[in-house]
Amino acid sequence: MISVEALRIEYGRGRRRTLAVAGVTFQVADGEFVSLIGPSGCGKTSVLLAIDGIIRPTSGRITIRGEDVRGVRRDVAFITQDAGLLPWKTVRQNAELALRLQRRPREGVQEILRSLGLGGFENRYPAELSEGMRRRVGIARALALRPEVFLMDEPMANLDTLTRERIQEIILRLWHMYRFTGVLVTHDIEEAVFLGQRIIILSPRPARVVEVIENPGMGEVGYRRSEEFYHVVVKAREILKSLEER
Amino acid sequence: MISVEALRIEYGRGRRRTLAVAGVTFQVADGEFVSLIGPSGCGKTSVLLAIDGIIRPTSGRITIRGEDVRGVRRDVAFITQDAGLLPWKTVRQNAELALRLQRRPREGVQEILRSLGLGGFENRYPAELSEGMRRRVGIARALALRPEVFLMDEPMANLDTLTRERIQEIILRLWHMYRFTGVLVTHDIEEAVFLGQRIIILSPRPARVVEVIENPGMGEVGYRRSEEFYHVVVKAREILKSLEER
Amino acid sequence: MKQALHYLAAATAIFLLWALASFVLEQVKGWPVIPYPWSVAAAGIEYLPQWGSAFASSARRFFLSLLLAFATGLPLGLVVGASDRLHRWFSPLIYLLYPIPPIALLFFLYMAFGVGETVKVVTVSLTLFFQVLVAAHGAARNISPSYILAVRTAGADALQLHRHVILPAVLPEVFTAARVSVGLGITMLYIAETKLGLLGGPGSGLGVFIETYAMRTDLSLAGVVGLAFLGLLFYALLEVLERWLCRWKYVGKG
Amino acid sequence: MKQALHYLAAATAIFLLWALASFVLEQVKGWPVIPYPWSVAAAGIEYLPQWGSAFASSARRFFLSLLLAFATGLPLGLVVGASDRLHRWFSPLIYLLYPIPPIALLFFLYMAFGVGETVKVVTVSLTLFFQVLVAAHGAARNISPSYILAVRTAGADALQLHRHVILPAVLPEVFTAARVSVGLGITMLYIAETKLGLLGGPGSGLGVFIETYAMRTDLSLAGVVGLAFLGLLFYALLEVLERWLCRWKYVGKG
Amino acid sequence: PQPLRISLTPILGSAPVLFGVEWGFFTHEGLEVELIPLASQRDRLFAFQAGQVDAVIADVASVVMLAARGEPLVVATAYVPEDPAKQFTILVQEKYSGIASIEDLVAALGSRDFFRIALPLQSDIEYATDTALRAHGLVPDPRFYFGQDNLFIMASMVVYGMVAAAVLPEPYASFSVKFAEAEGLGLTALEDFSGVPLLPHLIVFQKRYAAEHPEDVRKFISAFGAAAERMNKESKEGLLSLGAPEVLRLFYRGQNPEEVLVHPSVVAAIEAVSVPYFPEPSLLPKEVYEAVHRWALEKGYVRFEHPYEEVVTDEYLK
Numbered sequence A, B: 001m002i003s004v005e006a007l008r009i010e011y012g013r014g015r016r017r018t019l020a021v022a023g024v025t026f027q028v029a030d031g032e033f034v035s036l037i038g039p040s041g042c043g044k045t046s047v048l049l050a051i052d053g054i055i056r057p058t059s060g061r062i063t064i065r066g067e068d069v070r071g072v073r074r075d076v077a078f079i080t081q082d083a084g085l086l087p088w089k090t091v092r093q094n095a096e097l098a099l100r101l102q103r104r105p106r107e108g109v110q111e112i113l114r115s116l117g118l119g120g121f122e123n124r125y126p127a128e129l130s131e132g133m134r135r136r137v138g139i140a141r142a143l144a145l146r147p148e149v150f151l152m153d154e155p156m157a158n159l160d161t162l163t164r165e166r167i168q169e170i171i172l173r174l175w176h177m178y179r180f181t182g183v184l185v186t187h188d189i190e191e192a193v194f195l196g197q198r199i200i201i202l203s204p205r206p207a208r209v210v211e212v213i214e215n216p217g218m219g220e221v222g223y224r225r226s227e228e229f230y231h232v233v234v235k236a237r238e239i240l241k242s243l244e245e246r
Numbered sequence C, D: 001m002k003q004a005l006h007y008l009a010a011a012t013a014i015f016l017l018w019a020l021a022s023f024v025l026e027q028v029k030g031w032p033v034i035p036y037p038w039s040v041a042a043a044g045i046e047y048l049p050q051w052g053s054a055f056a057s058s059a060r061r062f063f064l065s066l067l068l069a070f071a072t073g074l075p076l077g078l079v080v081g082a083s084d085r086l087h088r089w090f091s092p093l094i095y096l097l098y099p100i101p102p103i104a105l106l107f108f109l110y111m112a113f114g115v116g117e118t119v120k121v122v123t124v125s126l127t128l129f130f131q132v133l134v135a136a137h138g139a140a141r142n143i144s145p146s147y148i149l150a151v152r153t154a155g156a157d158a159l160q161l162h163r164h165v166i167l168p169a170v171l172p173e174v175f176t177a178a179r180v181s182v183g184l185g186i187t188m189l190y191i192a193e194t195k196l197g198l199l200g201g202p203g204s205g206l207g208v209f210i211e212t213y214a215m216r217t218d219l220s221l222a223g224v225v226g227l228a229f230l231g232l233l234f235y236a237l238l239e240v241l242e243r244w245l246c247r248w249k250y251v252g253k254g
Numbered sequence E: 001p002q003p004l005r006i007s008l009t010p011i012l013g014s015a016p017v018l019f020g021v022e023w024g025f026f027t028h029e030g031l032e033v034e035l036i037p038l039a040s041q042r043d044r045l046f047a048f049q050a051g052q053v054d055a056v057i058a059d060v061a062s063v064v065m066l067a068a069r070g071e072p073l074v075v076a077t078a079y080v081p082e083d084p085a086k087q088f089t090i091l092v093q094e095k096y097s098g099i100a101s102i103e104d105l106v107a108a109l110g111s112r113d114f115f116r117i118a119l120p121l122q123s124d125i126e127y128a129t130d131t132a133l134r135a136h137g138l139v140p141d142p143r144f145y146f147g148q149d150n151l152f153i154m155a156s157m158v159v160y161g162m163v164a165a166a167v168l169p170e171p172y173a174s175f176s177v178k179f180a181e182a183e184g185l186g187l188t189a190l191e192d193f194s195g196v197p198l199l200p201h202l203i204v205f206q207k208r209y210a211a212e213h214p215e216d217v218r219k220f221i222s223a224f225g226a227a228a229e230r231m232n233k234e235s236k237e238g239l240l241s242l243g244a245p246e247v248l249r250l251f252y253r254g255q256n257p258e259e260v261l262v263h264p265s266v267v268a269a270i271e272a273v274s275v276p277y278f279p280e281p282s283l284l285p286k287e288v289y290e291a292v293h294r295w296a297l298e299k300g301y302v303r304f305e306h307p308y309e310e311v312v313t314d315e316y317l318k
């Protein structure tokens, strides 16, 4: 279980001090998938980086399975907005990177690549791939760690509708297979609804939890075209709109 | 009226030859707003650039109000994906740029900026604006030309849901006000449906017209939340999906 | 402001290290191999009129060279870099000529420009010219196509394209190149001032000053410090100029 | 392939322009001010053993200097550039020291490195060192944060960060800097060979070759051509090296 | 054992070292001598100060400046020209400058902004020229001079008219005049160094080297003296045929003796050079040291006074 308690994050010092996150509390149960949505610049990425142990909270407490987070954990994987592929490494090298950095055996990467439809591209460089393939390599890299926790920071940004939906479905499928604990940060309302069992809505900076929408239908077959999906989207949109007008 | 007849566009020569557009024909009536959607890299931008007279078709014919297109016309405005603001010019200088290049009087720009909610930001540089504001500056620049024809190449790309919808609504409002002839290229299905009286669906490269969906409800109040909107989106999605699977 | 502080700190560090080196070497070798910074300062002050006139001459010479190099290299680089055709044909020419050191051709330069002031300025600016040319050329090739599309769709002609897009877009990179050139240019200035022979007395340039007083380490080091100052002066100048000409780069970052 | 053709065309153009200049000057001045390219070639062939040995010595010297400059400047630049704190404190130091031409400190160089081969190599590589340092430093500051985030979230330590991200990310810019340095380095090589240390015969370096035969313009021009070749050789070498080390940059572009 | 590293200047004072090596006087004394060719006077002095050579042959001005820094040890006079007035010569290109006498030269320096005399700065030549100009009522100004410390380049410059005037020592002066004449280029020699004391060439040792190897220093000086004595007995032709290629090899590397030494103008010029008498090594006279030292202080070339006694010693003479 991930537990975030009264998380507060400040950047800079003195006159340059910026309060990014002002007391955010939420829990994610083991095997649960939640999405985090909020206006741009509100502090979403900061929350995620704190959970990953990359930045140290100013105050508050974050635990994963009861242990305090101190630095990057081996059982947590992070996917960034643009997949963060290194252009000077081939697909395979990129997919193996996390394992290599943690000095873990690199087996199984080949299979993960194949299962994501990247078979045959192992020795290509990122520049030779389409955007959608690149995101999949990023997912393969994370998956190679066989993580218990998946943190995703806008992994579908800047993709066209169809590619976006295809990657969303891949993530959903993987979640069904591995039942990892997932936290998805996004600014796309439909995406948040499609991939969140709960949708946590954050306020403009400094981030606070404004509302948590339960979304029990998530993961059902054909959910994207259901009435329920549509209603949750409308509800989330209303809340976000009202936030901006405040 | 814009008329595109058997438009064919090739890039490069010899072994490097790429056929981007292979015979596209469509018309846009005066004051009509159509959207063009298709898989990425299919040739959408090429079609738009040809209409603007920036690239010369390999064969085929393009006329605007009966005149053959030869070079950039004064009554045609073009908005690019990232608004193409010059970072070294202030908001006002950027908005006035097209007028200045065409050596036309620069009056009215101030008012357009104000009507787009950019009053007070005239002397700021693009780097000081939010992404949504930047797009609006791009729109202001196009609008300053008081064009009869508006060509838009993914003007809402890479924006978050709410900002995207807000800009879509601004464009719709402007269209209601000025009744320009509009061609919108997009890869977002909902956007195509929200802003197209007709939705022209192109095949993967080389581009051909696969289907034209009539969308008479476009522009009605609350259209985005109507049943009809939803059905057109589903239909378009089906067609695009089937295209990719072929 | 804060940057100035860091420069001050760096200068102090150099000062201290220098003094330390002087002290250690004096102890080890038994004679003042490197004069102490304060004796260098004292020597400089004692010879202030000469030092000042040397500094001024070198500065003027350097400024002229820099100006000349930019006035010729910048437009040429932009034009060649911005056009694919010109690029294909001219860049091999540039790269073939670039590694030829102008001083190797000194004899011909003397014949063309005499042995006076001109040949020095020409030698320095020839070296800088290629630096600027290569930088402007590279920068012009890397301009984001979206800027070019933006003005082309607005109906810009070639001249307007250069004026509104290419020139402002390359300015930051050109300033970077200029900063790198300052270091190189000062080296070349020194060479130009001394290579042929010492002309015009120690007041006629820092290079001549340094070589004239070669056997008086304190004075000649005062000349070397002068060269460092000269470099710094031009850095500061370029910094100010860039902050003004490229002010759009500095907004929105606090 | 096509590029080679363009280089050939450029070389031909230079050849023709040179011949033209020789002809015009001969007509105007009445004596062969600039020898014709073919007589330069003939002179070079006549003195081939000497010319060849001069070329080889200069090339070895230059290669060593370049190697030395990169071996020291690159890591230092990366480390200083990649850390905000080090950057703030060290970059003023770099910029203060950068404009000081090493040959102005000849006496100290002699003291530290003797009057033999070492001092020449050191002088050249000192100049290049700063170029590499400044370039690596600038490049390291411009690395996309997304690459850094990517490896940090994967649990990379500082060493891994340098190895997997910073070094490969700066390589292209460092290669550009190296190309720029070739021109400067050749100038410095010439100076080092003619202005300092043990005097050698014309076979001991192209600089000495040029100066020895200063009064025989055809031979000394053959030396100048040698310098240009040397520069070009290193250019080509760097090009090949870059295409191999940075091959990811050249994929997907046809 | 380490060889004695000595750097030579291409001046007459170095001749006994060259011939001493050639005739084996040094090896006879059991001394190995390594000749270190360096590009310029400045380089030689730097290398000496930096401890890279053990000895140099230098002029008085150099010794004064070295004394100010590294406490060298001036041991002995190497060579003294016979006639003080003829130890240096002012060469002028009459055709280009219209200068035919020393008075013309003084007038030109005083009135023409661009007119300059090429000479090696910080040297006996500069001292002598300053003194000569002062004798003609002109206050010396550094702007009068074009500093070039490669005597050969300077000679070429004045021969080919790249500078209008130059001051050269023997044998460069005689050589240049004859060479120019043979090439059909006019070059006029003006001599007015009558008020200048005799400026000897000197053998200078590092103080530390002398302290550590006093015997080697004595051996060197005695072999040097022996070589000088033999030179005085040799015919000019014999000296030239042996010395000229050696000089070329050492100072003008890459010039092929078989090509250069048969060139008619060179042959004619070498003819004109007279071989002087080389006296026994002796002490540098105190007045000369002090006169040059005073001048160097005034010029700012040295900063502090260094008494004669600290610099010059007769300890190693015999």
Ligand SMILES: Nc1ncnc2c1ncn2[C@@H]1O[C@H](COP(=O)(O)OP(=O)(O)OP(=O)(O)O)[C@@H](O)[C@H]1O
Binding pocket: A011, A012, A018, A019, A020, A039, A040, A041, A042, A043, A044, A045, A046, A047, A187, A205
């Ligand atoms: N390293 C930093 N130093 C100073 N301020 C920062 C830093 N990183 C982020 N901030 C500030 O903290 C606030 C929150 O940033 P964060 O990236 O967490 O927001 P976000 O919700 O992820 O934004 P976006 O939607 O743009 O991705 C922003 O106002 C940002 O300017």
Ligand SMILES: Nc1ncnc2c1ncn2[C@@H]1O[C@H](COP(=O)(O)OP(=O)(O)OP(=O)(O)O)[C@@H](O)[C@H]1O
Binding pocket: B011, B012, B018, B019, B020, B039, B040, B041, B042, B043, B044, B045, B046, B047, B187, B205
């Ligand atoms: N200048 C060019 N030279 C060569 N090929 C080009 C050029 N511009 C585009 N192409 C090729 O033509 C095809 C169509 O490009 P175009 O930009 O029109 O597609 P698009 O539908 O706008 O793509 P996207 O969705 O990525 O914006 C692509 O395969 C592209 O690689």
Ligand SMILES: [Mg+2]
Binding pocket: A044, A045, A046, A153
């Ligand atoms: Mg974010």
Ligand SMILES: [Mg+2]
Binding pocket: B044, B045, B046, B153
């Ligand atoms: Mg496009």
